[in-house]
Amino acid sequence: MEWWKDEIIYQIYPRSFQDSNGDGIGDIPGIISRLDHLQELGVGAIWLGPVYRSPNADNGYDISDYMDINPEYGTMADMEELIAEAKARGIRILMDLVINHTSTDHHWFRRSRDKNSPYADYYIWAKGDDRGHLPNNWTGFFGEDCWEYDPERCEYYLHLFAKSQADLNYRNPAVLEEVKDILRFWLDKGVAGFRCDVINLLWKDSLDNGKRKLALTGLEHYCSLEGTHEILRELRKVLDEYGAYTVGETVFVTPETARDLCAPERKELDAVFSFEHMECDQYFIKWFKRKFRPKVFFDCLVKWQRELDWNSLYLENHDQPRSIPRFGSREHWKESGKLLALLLLTLRGTPFIYQGQEIGMLDFDFTRMRQLNDVESKNVDRVLRRFHIPRKLRWKIVSRTSRDNARTPFQWDAGPNGGFTTGRPWLGVNHNCAEINLASQEDDPDSIWSWYKDLCALRKEREVLRRGDFEALETGDQVFAYRRALGEERMTVVLNFSDRPAQVGYTGSLVRSNYPREGFDGALRPWEGVLLEDGR
Ligand code: ISL
Ligand code: CA
Numbered sequence: 001m002e003w004w005k006d007e008i009i010y011q012i013y014p015r016s017f018q019d020s021n022g023d024g025i026g027d028i029p030g031i032i033s034r035l036d037h038l039q040e041l042g043v044g045a046i047w048l049g050p051v052y053r054s055p056n057a058d059n060g061y062d063i064s065d066y067m068d069i070n071p072e073y074g075t076m077a078d079m080e081e082l083i084a085e086a087k088a089r090g091i092r093i094l095m096d097l098v099i100n101h102t103s104t105d106h107h108w109f110r111r112s113r114d115k116n117s118p119y120a121d122y123y124i125w126a127k128g129d130d131r132g133h134l135p136n137n138w139t140g141f142f143g144e145d146c147w148e149y150d151p152e153r154c155e156y157y158l159h160l161f162a163k164s165q166a167d168l169n170y171r172n173p174a175v176l177e178e179v180k181d182i183l184r185f186w187l188d189k190g191v192a193g194f195r196c197d198v199i200n201l202l203w204k205d206s207l208d209n210g211k212r213k214l215a216l217t218g219l220e221h222y223c224s225l226e227g228t229h230e231i232l233r234e235l236r237k238v239l240d241e242y243g244a245y246t247v248g249e250t251v252f253v254t255p256e257t258a259r260d261l262c263a264p265e266r267k268e269l270d271a272v273f274s275f276e277h278m279e280c281d282q283y284f285i286k287w288f289k290r291k292f293r294p295k296v297f298f299d300c301l302v303k304w305q306r307e308l309d310w311n312s313l314y315l316e317n318h319d320q321p322r323s324i325p326r327f328g329s330r331e332h333w334k335e336s337g338k339l340l341a342l343l344l345l346t347l348r349g350t351p352f353i354y355q356g357q358e359i360g361m362l363d364f365d366f367t368r369m370r371q372l373n374d375v376e377s378k379n380v381d382r383v384l385r386r387f388h389i390p391r392k393l394r395w396k397i398v399s400r401t402s403r404d405n406a407r408t409p410f411q412w413d414a415g416p417n418g419g420f421t422t423g424r425p426w427l428g429v430n431h432n433c434a435e436i437n438l439a440s441q442e443d444d445p446d447s448i449w450s451w452y453k454d455l456c457a458l459r460k461e462r463e464v465l466r467r468g469d470f471e472a473l474e475t476g477d478q479v480f481a482y483r484r485a486l487g488e489e490r491m492t493v494v495l496n497f498s499d500r501p502a503q504v505g506y507t508g509s510l511v512r513s514n515y516p517r518e519g520f521d522g523a524l525r526p527w528e529g530v531l532l533e534d535g536r
Pocket of ligand 2: 019020021022023024025026027072
C-alpha cells in the first residue's frame, strides 16, 4: 500500500521531547501526552529515536538490550501504550534500528570477551602487531582511532563510533539471526517499520589498511559493500512478512549507490537518508565549514530528485544543526522558516520533520564546552586539543557543528524550561524559549507552526504535491523554482533564498505565499516562497 508515499513522518528525539516525571529527561509517557500535537500537525508516522536499554554513552545509539526499554524512558507497558495510542490517532511508529554496533554493556559483548563462549565471534576482534600497533590504520566517525584493547581477551575490538559502541561481526551468521529476532519482536508489537542506523556500514570486507585520508581512513573497506546488500535482502524477507517500511541512514552515498540500496526491485530498503545536501556547507567532513551557497544546495536537491524515483526528504535531524540559521536567515526567522517548510513539503518523496522544526527552533546558545553532552563533540574537542588548536578556535569549530545544536529540549511554552520539565533538564533549554515556543504560535494564524499545519494539510489534499513528477525550472544563486505535475495538474514552487528581493517570470494563480499578498506579480520579497497553480 506504500503509505509512506502519502504520509509525512515526524522524528522524535525522546530525551528532549517531553518529560513527564520531573527528572529532566524526556520519556515515553511524555510522548504519549503530546500525541495530540502530532495529530494536529497531520503526520502519519513517528520515527522514534532509540528507547532501548542503554548506558547512554551516545544517547541510546549504544544498546545493551534490544528487547527492553531504558528505564529512564519508561517501561515496556508504556511503549505498548504509545504504539496503541498513536495507532488510535492514525500514527504509525518506526523504531530506530541500531545494528552496526551494540553497547559494550550488552551481554553479547561481555561474553564475547571469552574466546570459548558462543558469543566469541559476535564482534570484530583482532590482534595488534608485535610492536603494540593497532590492527590497522582505520579512523572512526567520532574523530578518534577505532580500536580498543580488551585486557581480558588480549585483543582489540573495532568501534567505528564511540569506544563503548562495538561493531558487530556479520560474518557470523548467528548475528543476523539475532537481528531477525529483534525485528520480529518489535513488529509483533505493532511497529510499522524501522529507521536503520548507519545501515550501509554493516559488512566489512577485510581489516586491511585503508588509503590514508584526513578523516575516516578505511571507509572503502566497509561502506556500501555487496555483503551489506545481501544482509539487507535477508532482513527484507522478515520485514515483508509484516509489510514493514524501512529507511536507511546511509553515509557517503551517491545517487548510484543509493539506488542499489533502495530501488524497489532490489528488495532491500524502501528509502535512504542521503547526506549530500547536508554537505554543501562543508569540506568533506562537517568540522571544516564553508559558506552556504544556495545554488550548490539547489543543484544537489535537483540531482537527487531526478536520479531516484522516490526517496526521503529532510532538512533537520538530531545529528545536524538547525536549518534556519544554516540555510535560511536568523534576521528573517519567520519567513525563512516558512520558506524551508515550503521546500520540504513540496518536493517529491517522504518528508521528515524533526521535532522543533515546526516551530522554528534554533541552534543551542551555549557558551562553554562543559554545557555540551554530545560524545562526538567531546571527542572532537579532545582531538583538536591534541593538535594544540587554541581554545577559542576549538569552541568555534565544535559549537557550530555540535549535534547538541538540535538536541535541546522542545520549547512547548514560555514557562520554566519551556514546559519541557519541572525539574532540571538533562541538556540546557535554549534561552530564546520565551519567544520561540509552541504556545505562542498556536493561536497565531501567521506563525511557523500554523504554516506547517496548513502545508501538511495541503499536501494531503493535493495528490500532485505527493505523487506528481518533479521538474526543475531554475537553480540560481538566489532563486529555486520547480514544478510538480500529475495528469492535468501543475503546481509551481518559487523560492527566494536571499535577504534581497528577486524578480521572476513565473505566472499562475497564487495558492500560498509566506507573506500576505493577493495575486502574484513575479516580485519576490526577501525569503519569500510562493506556490502557484496553473493548467488545472
Ligand atoms: O553526525 C554525523 C554527521 O553529522 C555523523 O558522523 C553521524 O555520526 C553518522 O551520521 C551516524 O549517525 C548515526 O549513528 C551514530 C549516532 O551517534 C547518530 O546519532 C546516528 O544518527 C552511531 O550510532
Ligand atoms: Ca522523565
